[in-house]
Amino acid sequence: MNKILIKNGRVIDPANNVDRKADLLIAGDTVEKIGTVSEDCSDATIIDAAGKLVTPGLIDIHVHFREPGDEEEETIASGSAAAVAGGFASVVCMPNTKPAIDNQTSVEFVHRMGRQARKTFIYVMGAITKGRQGVELAEMGLMAQAGAIGFTDDGAGVQDTSVMLRAMKYAAMFDTVIAQHCQDDSLGTCGVMNSGYNSTILGLPGIDPLAEEMMLWRDIQLVKKTGIRYHAQHISTAGSVKIIAQAKALNLPVTCEVSPHHLLFTDDAISDYDTNYKVNPPLRSAKDIDALKQAVKDGLVDALATDHAPHLQSEKELEFLAAPFGIASLECALSLYVKALIEPGIVDWPSLISLMTNRPAAVMGLDRGKLAEGGRADVTIIDPDAEYTIDADKFYSKSGNCPYDGWKVKAKVEKTIVAGEIRYPRRVRNSRV
Ligand SMILES: [Zn+2]
Numbered sequence: 001m002n003k004i005l006i007k008n009g010r011v012i013d014p015a016n017n018v019d020r021k022a023d024l025l026i027a028g029d030t031v032e033k034i035g036t037v038s039e040d041c042s043d044a045t046i047i048d049a050a051g052k053l054v055t056p057g058l059i060d061i062h063v064h065f066r067e068p069g070d071e072e073e074e075t076i077a078s079g080s081a082a083a084v085a086g087g088f089a090s091v092v093c094m095p096n097t098k099p100a101i102d103n104q105t106s107v108e109f110v111h112r113m114g115r116q117a118r119k120t121f122i123y124v125m126g127a128i129t130k131g132r133q134g135v136e137l138a139e140m141g142l143m144a145q146a147g148a149i150g151f152t153d154d155g156a157g158v159q160d161t162s163v164m165l166r167a168m169k170y171a172a173m174f175d176t177v178i179a180q181h182c183q184d185d186s187l188g189t190c191g192v193m194n195s196g197y198n199s200t201i202l203g204l205p206g207i208d209p210l211a212e213e214m215m216l217w218r219d220i221q222l223v224k225k226t227g228i229r230y231h232a233q234h235i236s237t238a239g240s241v242k243i244i245a246q247a248k249a250l251n252l253p254v255t256c257e258v259s260p261h262h263l264l265f266t267d268d269a270i271s272d273y274d275t276n277y278k279v280n281p282p283l284r285s286a287k288d289i290d291a292l293k294q295a296v297k298d299g300l301v302d303a304l305a306t307d308h309a310p311h312l313q314s315e316k317e318l319e320f321l322a323a324p325f326g327i328a329s330l331e332c333a334l335s336l337y338v339k340a341l342i343e344p345g346i347v348d349w350p351s352l353i354s355l356m357t358n359r360p361a362a363v364m365g366l367d368r369g370k371l372a373e374g375g376r377a378d379v380t381i382i383d384p385d386a387e388y389t390i391d392a393d394k395f396y397s398k399s400g401n402c403p404y405d406g407w408k409v410k411a412k413v414e415k416t417i418v419a420g421e422i423r424y425p426r427r428v429r430n431s432r433v
């Protein structure tokens with residue numbers, strides 16, 4: 001049986017309140033022991049993790065791998081390679097592919113391609129409505145049977161309140177989560193950036209913060225009626241934080257995620273029409289960033305999620321109005337979170353790891369994101385002090401639409417182990433590494 005012994009690392013496992021120096025022995029796809037391993041391990045691959053963090057395999061619950069339909073931007077294979085390079089042992093793919101993932105066969109396709117790629121573990125969310133058109137409910141039951149872990153029309157919000165209510169009632173029939181890209185199109189459909197001073201100066205149509213907050217507020221009223229687990233994707237405004245806080249105070253089953261770009265940039269970044277900063281929801285104001293960071297600190301944010309959205313350079317070179325929304329950030333995400341949250345002292349390492357492991361797993365109802373003897377061996381090894389320069393040309397992702405290109409950052413993913421196999425940097429068996 002393939003064995004890996006990770007020695008002398010700082011094991012951080014927030015799910016079990018563990019933060020201590022320990023060895024971790026993997027046998028096959030299972031964690032065999034956490035503690036002091038003194039038995040003979042001459043047949044094991046031995047990794048010296050002194051000075052390194054040994055954490056549960058990281059989880060990103062919001063990525064776009066573009067397959068089927070836009071394989072020139074990303075495939076499940078290239079996205080999976082990018083994921084493990086970023087330390088992610090599991091990711092959740094969004095269904096806004098072409099065609100949309102709105103049926104059982106499409107869900108099975110994504111799983112199959114994920115298994116073939118044999119890098120990160122691929123989960124998938126199905127669309128709430130057929131073709132993500134917001135009109136007719138998709139076959140959520142059949143998709144759930146095929147393994148879809150939740151539902152969203154991400155890329156757009158479900159506009160029609162009665163459709164959303166029916167979706168929640170339908171989803172209440174089985175244990176699943178409904179996630180929403182909150183945006184009321186009547187307040188933002190033509191917009192390409194945050195509505196405010198900068199959009200006025202640049203002459204670009206804006207998306208009002210209210211577009212996000214109105215839909216979030218509406219959905220929470222529907223949650224009160226249905227009791228369904230509801231997840232607000234990539235919240236971006238101070239007003240959304242308040243709405244989430246109120247929902248949580250009422251003990252509603254409401255969760256939310258924050259993306260790195262909403263913690264790192266204001267809409268000032270768009271001053272020279274650089275489309276690498278064109279994202280949806282858009283970059284907001286310094287006040288919004290402060291509110292999001294405070295929400296992370298207060299525990300109101302359940303997960304950090306990249307919203308990794310690869311696009312071709314030729315598309316991003318279009319004028320600002322026509323260019324697509326999105327940033328590719330899967331491979332440098334950990335360092336971005338460190339810059340946004342650890343370096344300013346907002347959270348410590350165990351809290352950050354929790355926001356990337358057990359807490360996102362709980363949002364999606366996954367039995368992942370923890371380390372336990374006898375449990376699945378998904379492990380990420382991180383050098384917290386390593387400094388490096390982000391180089392988008394070296395991404396495993398097919399796309400380099402990354403405004404962080406050239407940034408000097410800290411914290412490097414050393415290894416990503418998925419189901420007991422070293423999937424990043426490469427598979428190594430029975431040798432000293
Ligand atoms: Zn979205």
Ligand SMILES: [Zn+2]
Pocket residue numbers: 062064094154155307309
């Ligand atoms: Zn998205």
